[in-house]
Amino acid sequence: MTITHPTSILQSIDNSQYPNSMAQNFSWLHRGVVEIFPQPTDSDSESESLEKRLATTDRPLRIKLGIDPTGADIHLGHSIPVRKLRAFQDAGHTAVLIIGDFTARIGDPTGKSDVRRQLTQQEVEANAQTYLDQVRPILDFDTPGRLEVRYNSEWLSKLDLGKTLELLSTMTVGQMLAKEGFAERYKRENPIFLHEFLYPLMQGFDSVAVEADVELGGTDQKFNIAVGRDLQRHFGQKPQFGLLLPLLLGTDGLQKMSKSLGNYVGLREHPSQKYQKLQGIPDHLLKDYFELLTDLPLDKLPENPRDRQKLLAQEIVRQYHGQSAVDNIEAGDLPEFSLSKVEFPAKLSYILNASGLCKSSGEGKRKIQEGGVRLDGDRITDVDTAFQDKSELYGRVLQLGKNKFVRLVP
């Protein structure tokens, strides 16, 4: 028989180091945050700040982050809310990752969008697994009670028409058309299809289903998070707080980090590749990168810009690959292969052989087919992949399996 002291009830249900009301320093909460809403108002005595909620809660709060499982590779821009999620985990709370498989499996019901094609359950699960592999270095996967991964088809596939009508009845057309994006499209007379109005409500209903206390998202998510608050109120729950994070500028310092613009640092990229890209970040971006992507104190950064760039590269590589990876890079770990030995145009299978990664072009082809070959972290699956000129490959990292890499040089 266990006797539980009534004041230590939290420890009795959760052996993690839940810090309780001791954690009164909220610098971890505010770092890099654009907005937390709602803010308590003087006029409403019942309103409460997120800080007060965190300080007084008698249970771990549930912190929601929604994930779109349509893509595979993610980059440092995507890591920002995940890092904030980790900060909540470290403060003793529960990260609730929601895989938006329901929408991904439906695709675009108008059939007009190639981008939003319908994924099979298998594809969704593979993407979700890939996502989890990539955020594993960021999140606490191990402490019991700190991470919950949920697929939203669990509740959305059971939503019948009666419940859907109820969700829809909580909002007016005017409220929906006031939403950024819809407002401009309606004004420009670009068609808005009716099902698009359901997506914010579906995301909001996710908050109801997991009983979220806080939802994290980019600044473009404010409307959807507010819809979640309304739905939670409608279903008798305490509405969640919203915590909005900025979008990260890419390595070019000009546009939002994005795979299609090529200005990204992918979480799957070789440590050496990450190091190299981060060492070249324009000076005016460094403060944002340190604030959003590291926990280093911002008032103690090196004065010399080159030292700052180096520190950023070291710190981020360390996060994802450990200090030894940093040491190896700085000791010159990555073998180089000079493309001067190859006659172009050349097939990738031939380069795999020439570089010594494979024993023959035939083995190179097989490895490509098996999905074991990556270029700058991106999987290559077409055995006929070829390059017209060696300059296309300068500086890129060719990878075989998990552990074999060469950097391609002139």
Place this chain on the structure above:
Amino acid sequence: MTITHPTSILQSIDNSQYPNSMAQNFSWLHRGVVEIFPQPTDSDSESESLEKRLATTDRPLRIKLGIDPTGADIHLGHSIPVRKLRAFQDAGHTAVLIIGDFTARIGDPTGKSDVRRQLTQQEVEANAQTYLDQVRPILDFDTPGRLEVRYNSEWLSKLDLGKTLELLSTMTVGQMLAKEGFAERYKRENPIFLHEFLYPLMQGFDSVAVEADVELGGTDQKFNIAVGRDLQRHFGQKPQFGLLLPLLLGTDGLQKMSKSLGNYVGLREHPSQKYQKLQGIPDHLLKDYFELLTDLPLDKLPENPRDRQKLLAQEIVRQYHGQSAVDNIEAGDLPEFSLSKVEFPAKLSYILNASGLCKSSGEGKRKIQEGGVRLDGDRITDVDTAFQDKSELYGRVLQLGKNKFVRLVP
């Protein structure tokens, strides 16, 4: 073994007098109709008129009429599309009556409307039964294959979120806001709740579910019937025709016939009451009433207005109650009870006794409680129902059970 001659295949599957391509006179189709759509266009060689479809079909067409089971008593205005449905039945086609029980059982999801309160399955079924009892004199209930009664919860309660998104994706916000009713409300900034956009799509999906060839409705139903066409096309069906019928003016000749305005003739009213009301129809309404509520040739009506009124009263009473009812009325069938014998204010239970319908006030109360008492066809359920002055009751018909009536006179 039965040998079926290939050209008589219809007769082999349906023993009803399906008239096939013989019924080439479509005066029955056009009588009293405001609009049939679509009309064939010269530019589209594939377009077909409803008349051509009727003349060439090799199977009975399916003629849809939706019924709202939230009310109980119906009036002559409601009978207009039902009469047209009968005309289709007589031409060999199948009437598909759709009881809109799904919406009735949900009620108003905003919870703001008292009018659209949620009905139980029992209430819906009782209302539907009452409806069917009232239209029984109009429709052909007996010929096999001529009538199908369906509850739309059969398919709507099974509609999952994926299918609902698909329905919504067939229309744009702009199309929906162009709908009469929505357009003005949006302009006036009166709130339109999102679920209201689903109702036309639900009605449209009813057409898909029953594979309607034609939908009947009032002129206010054009949009909804057109939505049904779009959805049928979306789901690979041939789109239905729409047939629009006018709204009937009430006995006052001023406003739409409506129970709340008191200018109606209820299908449940006593034949004598119907006769009396119809005999007083203003002359300028007579042509519409004859056209919409009878099959009499309009060019052979009596010249004298009083004769026309009488003919209308006779014809409609005959439709619902038979020629003998007309004869009885004209021979003075309805016993009268003079209210001069009653002291006012008076309870209805007392009047039931005084008039001889009940043997005591106590029995009167019991009969009211049991639901067996009607005044002008409306059931009275409050045992304490009382009247301040006898003039409130002049000319009204008090009914006990199915067969006992008195007309209350001064």
